[in-house]
Amino acid sequence: MNKPDPIPARLAALKTATTPELKAHWRDLFDSEPPPFNRRYLESRLAYRIQELAYGGLKPETIRRLERLGEELDGGDKKKRGTRLDRDRPITGTRLLREWQGVEYIVTVTADGFEWQGRPYQSLSAIARAITGTRWNGWVFFGLKNRRGRT
Template sequence: MTRYRSSADAIEPVARAIPTIPKDQVLGRLAWIKTAPIGELKDEWRRLYGKEPPPFSRSYITSRLAYRVQELAYGGLKPETRARLEALGEQLDGGNVVLRRIRADSRPLPGTRLIREYDGVQHVVTVRPDDFEYEGRPYRSLSAIARHITGTRWNGWVFFGLRQPGGGA
């Protein structure tokens, strides 16, 4: 974050340094992050990242702060490692933005069959690498299939039991 100091002659930027964290303080800070009020966590975010916190859930804020504390104490990933991970990600999803938005650990493997009984009828969906197949037709999303089956809007992940109602990604 950059703050400006004014003087009679000019306005000059005052850079706010991101603090380093001594290694012997990491465990204590991680314990504090688990129990601190959200307002204090947001203040800590501003201090450690030098910018405003995102409007996300407490669990997101705490996990990112925990990572940041360790990063500042022990060092982050090397640029070469980051570049390699990005390249591997591109290979894995082929640059498909839709697949990139779905967490890899929550998407069923291709070939998985999802079975749901609705109104006394058994419905079977096959997961494919880039989409889903239902009644011999490709669908881009489980929500589209759930809507086809029920005639109403559904979260497809909830409809097929892959996520609890109201649950996050």
């Protein structure tokens, strides 16, 4: 008789875990401190990591394909990968999620800035200020950098 797969139950348990529990899982699975991102991000990355450890990661041919695509984007210049001007900026179309005082806010990265509630913004800081009513570093508010300025 086959034993039932425990992975689906572990994934389902993430939904009911407290944030401190999710952070403890992160430390166990990644052997590092959890990033300052919102709960949904932690859940999705933990779910991926649980499955990766149980079933294996990307196939070698998939990794090679991704590397080839990266080379097409930067012309094979590995220096260019690390010195891109917008290196830390999320790619166009990325959705940033942030929970603030029990309300979830979603910002979309556009080609020339950001969009929130159907309105264009030049900076994440302007959106963070509109949400909170106080001055914030937008990159920190949305969890893209920690308070020490590291990504």
